[in-house]
Amino acid sequence: MGKLFAVLLTIITIVSATIFIRHTWWMPPDISMHGVRIDHQMAETMTASGILFVLAQLVLAGFVWQYGDRKDAPAVKRFPGGATPMVVFASILVGVEILTLTLVGSKVWAGIYQSPPDSGSLHIDVQAEQFAFYFRYAGVDGAFGGTHPEMIDDANGNFFGLDPANDTTARDDIVSGSLVIPVNQPILLSMHAKDVGHAFYVPELRIQQDFVPGLVIPLHFTATHTGKYELVCTQLCGLGHYNMKAYVEVMTPDQFAQWLKDQAAQQ
């Protein structure tokens, strides 16, 4: 009985760990400037906790194998040294690991969320709503028009509630359903929500951030590879949550300039 269970536990442990080690399912290749450090942190954590996981499960299985079904065995054995040395050892081991991970990890975190955006960033206004994302570029005048919730009119394509009748800066704003960005240029997003909470998640960009109604949240990153990627919502926002997405198109600067021109003509 005990031996059977020990074997079962060992098999489960080895299969689980192998799939992790072989990267059968893994993060998609990173396309961001900051992602390298996240991937590094992930690898470190995976190694450390992977060893702990396998070790703990196998020791558990080993004890179950060894000490099970001993009807006529001699008197029980105490754990060598009692609890104290083990507790001290575990505290130091885990403590050191925590300290290392925190020191390195908080730097990575600070690099993404606490660093100021590059002054030459391309500024894009992002609105999340049930159940789509809309992106606004400032247009030729380089200024965003003001937004007025009471003027939002989805039927007419006025997703941001612009007031072009009275606000001249709003007239050339470019609104798109895809996030189109030039490669290797810092991007600064101003994120706000029209209705309820949403989130911005592009796995390849290694970035995720909630939209909070009533707040404008800045987020900045730089994409390093051109291509078309999927942006999805990760904060439960209602019935269409599963279908709330947009595409991120990373273009060369020339392509991006052309795209802007084409869009401006349509507005």
Added chain:
Amino acid sequence: MPESPHRPATYARETAEKITEIKHLPPQGFWRKYVFSLDHKVIGKQYLGLALVAVCTGMFLSWLMRLHLANPDLAIPGLGKLWPNGAPGGVMTPEFYLSLMTMHGTIMVFFVLTTAPFAGFGNFALPIQIGAEDMAFPRFNMMSFWVTFLAFLVLVAAFFVPAGPPISGWTAYAPLSAVGKDAGPGQGTGQLLWAISIAIFCVGQLLGALNFIATTLDLRTKGMTLARMPYSTWAWFITAVIGLVAFSVLLPACILLILDHVAGTSFFIPAGLVISDTLQPHTGGSPLLWQHLFWFFGHPEVYIAILPGFGIVSQILPAFARKPLLGPRVMIGCMIAIGFLSYMVWGHHMFLSGMNPFSATLFSVPTLIITIPATIITLLWIGTLYGGKLRFTTSMLFCIGFVSVFVSGGISGFFLAQPSIDVYLHGTYFVVGHFHFVMGVAAMFGIFAGTYYWFPKMFGRMMNETLGKWHFALTFIGVYCIFMPMHYLGLHGDVRRYSAFTDEYMKGDMPLHRFITIAALFTGAVQLLFLYNLVRSRFRGAPASENPWQATTLEWTTSSPPPFDNFGGHHPVVTHGPNEYGEQGPDGSDHIMQTAPAGR
């Protein structure tokens, strides 16, 4: 560590006087005996019964969810008749999936993982384990159960309102949960019923926690010092303290949510929201305020679900390893430390919520620090097995299984505790896998272990061990097949709470989703073995002796099931700790009962 008999029992109190004060007579008549009973044992069983109904409901909902995830276009015959709006022609709508998810989460977290390990087993066993006749406030105790039952009815009523149950998840983030029907079907009456149900539930659990605390502090029998208290009693006591704080905060949060819903206030709803083309008439509220209040409750809630499991496992492992628990004081210290730390970490649910990024680091550190006591506890269990004479009863198997899944779930917490990795994993299936292992499966294993362990004491009959072992083995394989793959999905960026996967990069993971669905259906079906075993053993099981497991604690010194006043008119006097296994007992056995004559 056995208690030294020479040590003055400073905490021991003369309890006989008090017991006469609260003494009540055995109940007469059906209603007093089984329904509105004041007896803690009946109330404990009532809680467990409620949890059983709730867990069956919750599992049925998860089956529907998994079926939908495996094939969103699947038409399930008959479902369209049951829910014409939610599943027209048997095909589930996205909002129906979300309402299943919301109800599954709410039912499981509140009505299973809070009621069964804490209120259920705690009510049944705590007073007996400390040698009391009953809880300190039997009337409050009865109210606690019936209020909780009412909360359950109110929640389930949401299935029967026209627009269906709420769709905003068990966390009910504002403003989605606060603005009413404009936010989607079920967000009107359904969401309101949810908030009322949870508020009522808080009242029930506060009454329960108050009872647990007062009982543990004041009703311990002679010689039952704090140091001699069984570890399960310790765990319930600590859980009661955590629960008292947590539910005291959730209740006001729910009151404010209800007011936003029905009275037009703006606690959680900011100005200028346009939902369903309607400008919402609210100003200035803060969605983050709800998140802070909710998670201040929500994280400790995880420990409310799991700490009783810690206690149960710490109590049962030594009994079936036939040797004392390693480092009992360290164990208790770690449980207290976890309870304390659980109030400093709620922000790790909100790393990406838009709160100040600096506070992410602040919340990350205590979260990681919690791994130290958690690791120590795990090592103490594993160390307890070393050199023992393991008896693989079903209860013992579930305890070892508990350790295994707790390790698995705990280690994935290591990733999520770091903001820099949470940036990638937040909102993915990795989180789902993590909390189901650590909070769902581990806590359930604790409940199973407790059931197989205390069933003889509750009903005077043994459960069937063969069925039990099959139940354990298949469940153990099943849960790993369900929840380990969720970690892989999360690593690949698959988003949780999606009713279907329409994104290209997630479509490729459908085979894995189908695998999980098959595993979930299988594991669910295995639980029918348990149900059958429960029902059969209740009526046909072999009669149980007073102490079938050769355990040391007080509940095993009285008959199975115990008489109305637990000890048949006398009060046990405690002379030993709960941990004296593997020692020559006075009667030649390998353990010393807590009530054994003092001088060895």
Added chain:
Amino acid sequence: MSARVEPVSTPARTGVWVGIAAITLMFAAFTGAMVVRRTEADWLHFRLPPILYVNTLVLLASSAALERSRARLEAGTQWLAFTLGLGLLFVLGQILAWRNLATQGLFLATSPSSAFFYVFTAVHGTHLLGGIAALAYVLGRARRAHGFAGALGAAALYWHFLTALWLGLLLLLTLQL
């Protein structure tokens, strides 16, 4: 058990202390929410209805009456009944305060400040009704039999806590509204 010592605490007393902890936490949560919410622009300042100060005196008097009643247990229960009456008077006064606000056009949803006022007073009032029920229970027991000192002590502890809580709330509301 010859040398009987008065127990350090009775379950009733412990229970009240635990309840006090829970109620305090609950109000702490409300206060936290209020502090967060107060920074927004839609916070409307208004003057508290003057009757609140009268109510405060009534509640203080009820606490004093309760102590007097405990000091003269043998003399009968009239002071206890008096406490009960003052408690009811306080609740009545709170309702008058609400009506006063309503006539000023300040309703629950008018502003977060008025919302918090109603919430604080309503939740406190509900707990006070619980205290009145407890006192009534003790009064009923006192009329029937002796040996109610323990229950009265616990009820008194709860009652004084509610008085103190009200003083705290009044201070908070005065400062914040």
Added chain:
Amino acid sequence: MNRFLTPTIGALALVGVATAASDAPAARPAAGTISGTVTYTGTPPKMRPIDMSKEPSCASQHTTPVMTENVVTGPGNSVQYAVVYISAGDQPGPTPTEVVRYDQKGCQYVPHVAVMRTGQGLEIYNDDKTSHNIHPLAKVNAEWNKSQPPGTPPIHASYDKPEFIAVKCNVHPWMHGYFAVLTTSHYAVSGNDGKFSLAGLPPGKYTITAWHERFGTQSAEVTVSDNGTATQNFVFKALPY
């Protein structure tokens, strides 16, 4: 603001009509026709291309970009999707038994405006490969909000009270349409040339109303003689924003 007010005013007007209509005299031989054109003066808002990229299964159904339909104009300043109907002087007649069909196709509502009598049946179909969500924002009638996964049976509905109901899909924010619930059987929706025609009208004096989701309502008094044809044009004032 206009967007919110228009349906309400329309509904109020209809309620008035409904009560007036019930006093109408008994049936007369049907004969006359009112026709005309709906046009605008000024500059109307531009039709904008709809970005459907988030729903590839719909985007692939369209070769040219789909334009917004809230103001659709044609040659000669014509206005499409104006509902022209008899708002007074008509007798209601029996509720038609045929069912009005409303389709969701390529993430658009077809037709953009569905006109129906009070109490008339309505069937909503999802012809797409994606889930839609039909949310008619009724103010006078009962509001409902239902999802329709692909391959599920049509949703049946009907409305008791006259109202212009904006219809939206919560999943696809650009999808907007209207239900026009009327108490008369004499109505028409202007075509791309702005033309409409109300046939089969007994001789008499009528109030005829044109309703447009953005431009609002206009009414006129028209007299129809035996077998006669009357002409009534409507001109809306348009602003670019």
